[in-house]
Amino acid sequence: MKAISYRSYGGPEVLEYGERPHPKVGPDSVLVRVKAAAVNPVDWKAQAGYLEPALDAVFPVIPGWDMAGVVVRPGADAPEFAEGDEVIGYVREDFLSRGTFAEYVAAPVRTLARKPKNLTFEQAAGLPLAGLTAYQALVKALRVWEGETVLIHAASGGVGGMAVQIARHFGARVIGTASEGNHDYLRSLGAQPVAYGEGLAERVRALAPQGVDAVLDLAGGEALTASPALLAHGGRLASIADPAVLGLGGRYVFVRPDASDLTALTDLAESGALTVEVAKVFPLARAAEAQRMNAEGHTRGKIIVTMD
Incomplete structure (x- = not known):
C-alpha cells in the first residue's frame, strides 16, 4: 500500500512516500480503506521526537491519528462494524508506528465511530482529534x-x-x-x-x-x-x-480515543451544531508540504491529505 513514513526523528524532510506492508488486523480491530486524514500539530511534534519520553517509536513510523474511510474487513471479534461502513477514527495506539497517512489502517474499534452523513470525507477526517x-x-x-x-x-x-x-x-x-x-x-x-x-x-x-x-x-x-x-x-x-x-x-488535557465521545461528535455534526472548516487539501504524496503548512501555525481550519 502507498503510505508516508519516517525512519528517524526529524522535520518534514524525513518523510518518505512509497510502499509499506498492509497492516495486520487484530481480533478487535477493523481494516479501513482510508479516504482522507488530517494533519495535526502532534504529528510533527511526535515526528520531531517530543513524545519520545511517553511513546515508543517502532520505525519506520507512519504518522497520523485522524482519518475518515470505509471498512474493508472487520476483525474476528469486531461486530460493531461491517464491510462498507463509513467511519471516522482517532486511531491512536500506545506506540508510534501504524498511523493514518496510508491507504489502509488497522483501527481498534475503541477508536472508531460512524462517519457523519452530512460531511465529506475531507471534512470528516478533520473531526476526530x-x-x-x-x-x-x-x-x-x-x-x-x-x-x-x-x-x-x-x-x-x-x-x-x-x-x-x-x-x-x-x-x-x-x-x-x-x-x-x-x-x-x-x-x-x-x-x-x-x-x-x-x-x-x-x-x-x-x-x-x-x-x-x-x-x-x-x-x-x-x-x-x-x-x-x-x-x-x-x-x-x-x-x-x-x-x-x-x-x-x-x-x-491530553485527548484519548473514546468511541462514545466520537459518536457524540457525529451526532452534533449531523444535527448541524458542528461543522468542520477545511483550509487546504493535499494528495498523500505531498504530505510534507501539508506538514510544513500546519507547523507555520497560521491556518484557520483543518489541513487534509487524501489517498485517492
Whole structure:
C-alpha cells in the first residue's frame, strides 16, 4: 500500500512516500480503506521526537491519528462494524508506528465511530482529534454548563473553532481570543472575539466584569498565565497546550480515543451544531508540504491529505 513514513526523528524532510506492508488486523480491530486524514500539530511534534519520553517509536513510523474511510474487513471479534461502513477514527495506539497517512489502517474499534452523513470525507477526517480534544476538555474537564461564560484562547484554530461550536451548543456564552483577521469568523460561530496582545485582560473584563466561569487554553504561554485572574469565584481552568496549567490550579488535557465521545461528535455534526472548516487539501504524496503548512501555525481550519 502507498503510505508516508519516517525512519528517524526529524522535520518534514524525513518523510518518505512509497510502499509499506498492509497492516495486520487484530481480533478487535477493523481494516479501513482510508479516504482522507488530517494533519495535526502532534504529528510533527511526535515526528520531531517530543513524545519520545511517553511513546515508543517502532520505525519506520507512519504518522497520523485522524482519518475518515470505509471498512474493508472487520476483525474476528469486531461486530460493531461491517464491510462498507463509513467511519471516522482517532486511531491512536500506545506506540508510534501504524498511523493514518496510508491507504489502509488497522483501527481498534475503541477508536472508531460512524462517519457523519452530512460531511465529506475531507471534512470528516478533520473531526476526530480536534473534535474530541474540544469535547473532552469542555464536557469532561471543565464541565461547562448552560448559561456559563467560557473564555477560549486561540479560538479560531482547528480545535478552537470546534470548541466554540460545542460550547455554544451546550448553551454557554463564548469569548474567544484570535487575531483581528479571524474575528468575523468567530462571530459567525457565535463567539465574541477579543484580540491577542497587550490589554487582553482588560478587554476580557470589559465583556465579563464578574469574571468568566471557565477558561480553555489552546495557546499556552502568556494567554495561560493571564487566565487565573480572569476567572470568577469557583471558575475552572484547563489547557491542552501547556502543562504549566497544573501549577495554576487547572487541568492539563491530553485527548484519548473514546468511541462514545466520537459518536457524540457525529451526532452534533449531523444535527448541524458542528461543522468542520477545511483550509487546504493535499494528495498523500505531498504530505510534507501539508506538514510544513500546519507547523507555520497560521491556518484557520483543518489541513487534509487524501489517498485517492
